[in-house]
Amino acid sequence: MSNPPSVRTAVIPAAGLGTRFLPAAKAVPKELMPILDRPALQWIVEEAVAAGAERIIIVTSAGKEALRRHFAPAPELEQRLADDGKGDLAAAVAAAGALGHRITWVEQPQQKGLGDAVLCAAAAVGEEPFLVLLGDALIRAEVPCSKQLVDAYHRVGGGSVIGLRPVPLERTPRYGIVAGTAVGDCLFKLHDLVEKPHLGSAPSNLAIAGRYLLTPGIFRELRQTRPGVGGEIQLTDAIRALLLREPVHGLVYDGERHDLGNPLDYLDAVVAYALDHPDYAARLRHRLAGQREKAES
Numbered sequence: 001m002s003n004p005p006s007v008r009t010a011v012i013p014a015a016g017l018g019t020r021f022l023p024a025a026k027a028v029p030k031e032l033m034p035i036l037d038r039p040a041l042q043w044i045v046e047e048a049v050a051a052g053a054e055r056i057i058i059v060t061s062a063g064k065e066a067l068r069r070h071f072a073p074a075p076e077l078e079q080r081l082a083d084d085g086k087g088d089l090a091a092a093v094a095a096a097g098a099l100g101h102r103i104t105w106v107e108q109p110q111q112k113g114l115g116d117a118v119l120c121a122a123a124a125v126g127e128e129p130f131l132v133l134l135g136d137a138l139i140r141a142e143v144p145c146s147k148q149l150v151d152a153y154h155r156v157g158g159g160s161v162i163g164l165r166p167v168p169l170e171r172t173p174r175y176g177i178v179a180g181t182a183v184g185d186c187l188f189k190l191h192d193l194v195e196k197p198h199l200g201s202a203p204s205n206l207a208i209a210g211r212y213l214l215t216p217g218i219f220r221e222l223r224q225t226r227p228g229v230g231g232e233i234q235l236t237d238a239i240r241a242l243l244l245r246e247p248v249h250g251l252v253y254d255g256e257r258h259d260l261g262n263p264l265d266y267l268d269a270v271v272a273y274a275l276d277h278p279d280y281a282a283r284l285r286h287r288l289a290g291q292r293e294k295a296e297s
């Protein structure tokens with residue numbers, strides 16, 4: 001089997017307005033909402049790094065400068081924390097700043113859809129395969145989800161790999177849905193993708209779920225993709241065109257996806273992360289058990 005080029009780059013689209021999270025997202029971009037001790041976007045950047053990404057391109061929009069500030073170095077704050085004997089906090093602040101060295105910022109001038117956001121990163125990515133991690137989706141997994149995609153990419157000898165999760169059929173209209181032939185454990189060779197199919201017309205229950213590994217061939221397709229569902233340039237439509245030229249696989253990854261775009265799913269994510277964390281789990285369980293007893297009495 002051929003040896004495909006290594007994956008060193010990740011793109012994180014984070015340009016959306018966060019309308020489902022207003023008014024909270026008015027001044028604080030939804031990607032900076034905290035999940036325990038760090039913003040959602042930092043968890044996502046860390047996932048990309050854990051998958052081997054050396055360069056991270058964040059696609060953002062006007063008014064979201066706070067994203068950059070989070071990853072900027074803060075030597076004065078670090079010094080003050082160190083002087084106060086808070087070395088662990090100083091290290092945590094330094095770690096966020098260190099991630100910033102890998103980040104290139106790109107602006108999406110107009111909100112024209114996910115496909116357009118990815119296309120905005122074309123020059124920064126160059127002629128290389130790259131990961132896409134949606135900035136409003138956290139994936140809790142033992143092996144970082146993007147790493148699972150990279151491993152599958154090497155197993156199949158290159159091409160694109162799309163992260164999938166099964167969803168109940170009645171929820172298929174909210175997602176991009178794929179059709180494919182099983183070629184291995186949780187692995188499918190895709191032959192069709194449909195963005196937000198009408199109820200009852202989805203080709204399967206396998207939804208595109210927040211993570212992609214794409215070849216640079218996607219940029220040629222994106223340049224030719226016309227607005228689709230919702231009048232937006234859909235990444236799904238470009239991948240559909242790409243699979244006529246190159247292999248595209250789908251991997252049903254191991255992990256739980258949390259949409260961060262609205263308060264209820266966000267709350268669910270915070271609780272799930274807290275229950276996984278040694279510093280928070282016992283206290284939270286205790287509290288939730290107390291609430292249940294109150295409700296039952």
Ligand code: G1P
Pocket residue numbers: 114134137174175176177195196207208209210211234235236
């Ligand atoms: C986007 C994609 C869709 C995918 C979904 C979840 O839709 O267009 O194919 O299933 O993310 O990853 P959105 O949620 O932005 O409408």
